[in-house]
Amino acid sequence: MSEAKRAARQSRRIGLLVGVVVAALAISILAWQGGGGSEAEARGRWTADAHCGGCHQVAPGAEAARRSGVPSFVLLASARPQPEAVQAWLATPHPNMPPFQLTVEERANLAAYMVSLAPARR
Structure with missing residues (x-):
């Protein structure tokens, strides 16, 4: 040959x-999310792992923070169950956190992921 x-x-x-x-x-x-979820949620999960996972517990079903006093994503999602509220919250500076820059698309994807973690309201 x-x-x-x-x-x-x-x-x-x-x-x-x-x-x-x-x-x-x-x-x-x-x-990644058990066969369900949207592409935005999957991208949001990736963003959470890449930018937030060092301090926050970002995985579904895990309530414990990685660092003392740092809320889990499940807890944060419970307080803001609407994507618009999460996006606005992500766009504002956070006390006691290092500065982070997310694009509009990253904020939207992260919001979609966080909202997917919110417990169902009855």
């Missing part, structure tokens, strides 16, 4: 492997 054919075959294998990895990643992101 010529070198060119080997290189082409290797390139196709790598392309196929990359495609499989990307598909698996997309499926895992969609399944």
Whole structure:
């Protein structure tokens, strides 16, 4: 087999492997919240893990804070069950927190995720 054919075959294998990895990643992101939830919620969960998870407990079902006196996302969502209220809250400076800059889209996604954690009101 010529070198060119080997290189082409290797390139196709790598392309196929990359495609499989990307598909698996997309499926895992969609399944991240138990198979439900929107894309905005999944992106919001990623934003929460990346920007907030060092101090806040961001995972569903986990109430304990990572640091003493820091509320969990479930607790924060309980106080603000509307996406608009969460977005406005995220846009204002927070005392006792390091400054953070989120885009409008990141705030909207984070709000969608946080609202998804709010307990159902009866």
